[in-house]
Amino acid sequence: xxxxxxxxxxxxxxxxxxxxxxxxxxxxxxxxxxxxxxxxxxxxxxxxxxxxxxxxxxxxxxxxxxxxxxxxxxxxxxxxxxxxxxxxxxxxxxxxxxxxxxxxxxxxxxxxxxxxxxxxxxxxxxxxxxxxxxxxxxxxxxxxxxxxxxxxxxxxxxxxxxxxxxxxxxxxxxxxxxxxxxxxxxxxxxxxxxxxxxxxxxxxxxxxxxxxxxxxxxxxxxxxxxxxxxxxxxx
Amino acid sequence: xxxxxxxxxxxxxxxxxxxxxxxxxxxxxxxxxxxxxxxxxxxxxxxxxxxxxxxxxxxxxxxxxxxxxxxxxxxxxxxxxxxxxxxxxxxxxxxxxxxxxxxxxxxxxxxxxxxxxxxxxxxxxxxxxxxxxxxxxxxxxxxxxxxxxxxxxxxxxxxxxxxxxxxxxxxxxxxxxxxxxxxxxxxxxxxxxxxxxxxxxxxxxxxxxxxxxxxxxxxxxxxxxxxxxxxxxx
Numbered sequence: 001x002x003x004x005x006x007x008x009x010x011x012x013x014x015x016x017x018x019x020x021x022x023x024x025x026x027x028x029x030x031x032x033x034x035x036x037x038x039x040x041x042x043x044x045x046x047x048x049x050x051x052x053x054x055x056x057x058x059x060x061x062x063x064x065x066x067x068x069x070x071x072x073x074x075x076x077x078x079x080x081x082x083x084x085x086x087x088x089x090x091x092x093x094x095x096x097x098x099x100x101x102x103x104x105x106x107x108x109x110x111x112x113x114x115x116x117x118x119x120x121x122x123x124x125x126x127x128x129x130x131x132x133x134x135x136x137x138x139x140x141x142x143x144x145x146x147x148x149x150x151x152x153x154x155x156x157x158x159x160x161x162x163x164x165x166x167x168x169x170x171x172x173x174x175x176x177x178x179x180x181x182x183x184x185x186x187x188x189x190x191x192x193x194x195x196x197x198x199x200x201x202x203x204x205x206x207x208x209x210x211x212x213x214x215x216x217x218x219x220x221x222x223x224x225x226x227x228x229x230x231x232x233x234x235x
Numbered sequence: 236x237x238x239x240x241x242x243x244x245x246x247x248x249x250x251x252x253x254x255x256x257x258x259x260x261x262x263x264x265x266x267x268x269x270x271x272x273x274x275x276x277x278x279x280x281x282x283x284x285x286x287x288x289x290x291x292x293x294x295x296x297x298x299x300x301x302x303x304x305x306x307x308x309x310x311x312x313x314x315x316x317x318x319x320x321x322x323x324x325x326x327x328x329x330x331x332x333x334x335x336x337x338x339x340x341x342x343x344x345x346x347x348x349x350x351x352x353x354x355x356x357x358x359x360x361x362x363x364x365x366x367x368x369x370x371x372x373x374x375x376x377x378x379x380x381x382x383x384x385x386x387x388x389x390x391x392x393x394x395x396x397x398x399x400x401x402x403x404x405x406x407x408x409x410x411x412x413x414x415x416x417x418x419x420x421x422x423x424x425x426x427x428x429x430x431x432x433x434x435x436x437x438x439x440x441x442x443x444x445x446x447x448x449x450x451x452x453x454x455x456x457x458x459x460x461x462x463x464x465x466x467x468x469x
Contacts, residue, residue, distance in 0.1 A: 054329055073468070077330060077332040101254075
């Protein structure tokens with residue numbers, strides 16, 4: 001396993017003429033959880049999508065799980081768990097059918113047992129056969145959490161993960177992020193909830209206008225101190 | 236900690252994707268029902284438009300059938316990625332370790348199945364509406380050329396629907412790209428059908444058109460394999 005789960009050097013991405021991410025460096029070590037915060041349009045989600053191999057860097061170099069992207073993107077994808085704004089689930093299929101599809105795509109062994117286990121953990125067993133369309137937003141997000149964890153990824157990439165989750169879903173996610181640190185996985189969490197960062201991350205990266213304007217550990221800092229530091233960085 | 240998965244087999248990925256498309260279709264019944272209705276309505280309009288039951292339209296049979304199937308294919312292919320697009324699932328597929336060409340193959344298989352269902356209705360209906368003379372004896376040959384043509388339609392259709400997926404005017408762009416690509420399929424399908432209906436039995440002609448369709452399918456298969464990664468990866 002590589003020492004760095006993510007290593008980005010001077011990565012750039014642009015939508016047409018507008019640079020969304022401009023010469024960004026980012027390292028994520030084994031067992032490290034990095035929170036990326038910043039105002040709207042700062043380039044946080046674009047950076048996350050590049051690390052998820054969904055967007056190619058226009059310049060710079062990006063290595064994910066030891067694989068150079070985009071060349072080794074397919075191998076890197078084996079170890080990436082991605083939680084997006086949308087649940088990335090087919091609305092006319094049931095949670096179980098959606099998870100079965102992703103189990104096939106990732107080649108998950110003993111898929112039926114793993115799916116049962118995850119449905120139980122996200123408290124969706126009773127709704128496992130209902131179409132996703134009839135589930136609440138919170139339930140859909142818990143299904144997305146199960147989908148992300150299905151193939152036991154080494155690197156968790158989460159975009160606003162606490163949005164739409166109820167208290168039990170949030171507790172489950174926070175427990176999973178805690179476990180990620182303990183068992184040597186890593187996580188990149190894009191969030192607006194700066195106050196939560198002390199709970200879920202080891203390091204704070206602040207972005208503004210496509211650039212990193214702060215990158216520092218959060219250990220020993222309380223929510224108020226992190227908020228103050230964030231406000232200072234984006235000022 | 237390492238991931239629990241080994242490199243997934245592409246056959247399992249393909250099976251999962253095809254099963255998903257068929258499950259979605261069985262649950263929603265949106266695409267195939269619309270395609271069958273469209274084809275039946277088009278043939279009915281043509282039947283009234285081209286003449287009465289007393290007119291012999293046998294020599295137009297191939298053309299009428301394959302023009303109908305071509306437009307029906309545009310309808311079906313246009314809905315290939317509707318679920319992924321409208322339900323915003325595409326990122327979930329693209330972030331998984333799936334070769335993009337497997338994504339194409341799964342969509343192509345679904346289109347072949349949908350077109351085959353349409354043809355189960357259309358081929359007999361064409362015989363009833365337009366053919367005077369022997370038709371039912373040659374229905375096996377027509378089915379064979381239809382199967383070949385379905386593969387051609389599926390390969391070119393999936394390629395163009397993949398290209399159109401990332402454009403704003405996808406509903407306009409797909410027919411503009413796809414219909415011209417279908418012209419050779421219509422020519423070959425109509426020619427092969429004409430060669431075997433009403434006792435024509437021109438098997439040399441029929442074989443020539445079938446070989447042409449095989450060549451067309453191979454060409455588009457190569458183009459798909461060469462380009463599909465680029466179509467989907469940013």
